[in-house]
Amino acid sequence: MKYSKTLLSLLTPIQLLQASFFVLLALTLSLHAVLSSTSTLLLNQKLLLFLCTHRALVFSLLWCTLVALLAYLWTRPRPVLLLDYACFQPDADRKCSYEVCEYFVRRSRLFSTTSEEFMRGIYLKSGLGDETYAPPFIFQYDYEAKLRSAVQEASEGMIAAVDAVLYKTHVPAAAIDLLIVTCGMFTPSPSLSSLLVNHYRLPDTVATYNLSGMGCSSGAAAIDLAGRILSGTRRVRYALVVITESISLNWYFGDNRSMLVTNCIFRVGTAAALLTNDGARRRAAKMELLHALRTHHGADDASYSAAFQEEDDTGSLGISLKKDLIRVAGEGLRAHIRILAPRVLPWAQLVRYAFGEVTRWMKSGQGKQHVPDFTTAFEHMCIHTGGKAVIESVARLMRLDDRVTEPARMCLHRFGNTSSSLLFYELAYFEAKGRIRSGDRLWMLAFGTGFKVCSLVWKTLKDSGMDTDNPWKGCIHRYPLKAW
Structure with missing residues (x-):
């Protein structure tokens, strides 16, 4: 068959x-x-x-x-194949250690002593290491980021990642039919997709999409969009998905604690992925997209405002992460699982899950919800690395042990929260460890503002190996860490 x-x-x-x-x-x-x-x-x-x-x-x-x-x-839908992907790794002089962060905060003289102490405590408990990467303006004497800094941060990451993925797949830029660029918090004009069209001199017929305001889930959402377009057309096409975030203009200079958290956990990161519906390239592809699911819980006010861009009392703009964010994420994940489970779980787990749901219904919704064992459906999981509390909450809700959450925890330590591109840095961790085998199933799970939960289910088509541009090359031997 x-x-x-x-x-x-x-x-x-x-x-x-x-x-x-x-x-x-x-x-x-x-x-x-x-x-x-x-x-x-x-x-x-x-x-x-x-x-x-x-x-x-x-x-x-x-x-x-x-x-x-x-x-x-x-x-019948055409196959959606991931030919390859690439993750951007900035130069070593962009590493943002605790010492660099503390020095920047103090010399800027834009934070109160109370805010400095608060950020110090958040950073030390965040799970981030000393090798994450910061935007260019952090290392300059101009303490306030300008538009040029944000454009520089976005463009250097996108171009480096796209160059790498085109080189690895041997696909010329002129063959790109579909370009999707997602950046949650930075929307310049012309758009970032136009920047890439101009840089690579893409053909006039290229279809472009520019996604924004979707938070850390936008990478999975962009892959889902590309997959829907590719599977629904009879024409052989190539889709380039570029996933980035520019945090330069979103650095918060104020004293609102819910907004100061973002300064401590978000870091620079970009990924690019090339997909196709050409079945003839199956042997060259790394993975095939089997399922994609997106659920939006923004109809609930608490979910909608859990992560919100707003001004503080003094007019300073920032991203406010509310205290009930973890609770909202848990409820959204439960609702998401109810839809995803019948699509991916084996029959034995489905029967147990159905029995648990019927039992809860007979008890008028009282009692704990049965959580199916998703490790029976997937060999690998890329869990949203939104922060230490998020990873621990997902692990607790889904009853995942440290072995399953290891890539997410190590990715947060090495690269921080790179927002929408974080899933591919986790995938790179699996490949650097050589854990992926042909035929394995891999689950990518991401959360986003709004509040959204997105899943991508892949089937791997070849054994993994250490690519020359893998961002974990040179440091993978140090992971996993014994203490986190």
């Missing part, structure tokens, strides 16, 4: 039509030979008589079967 699906995906529509007519001709000749044969040992006499007297009906059924087969082959 697996071989037949692979073979069908390699055939063009004309070749499929030719093969279908050949099958029909073979069936017709076989039926004629059977009906003309004098040997009727294996056929019931009444059935043989019926077939002989209703040949037109039999041939009509064969033709209908052929048409149905062609319609299925023509309308």
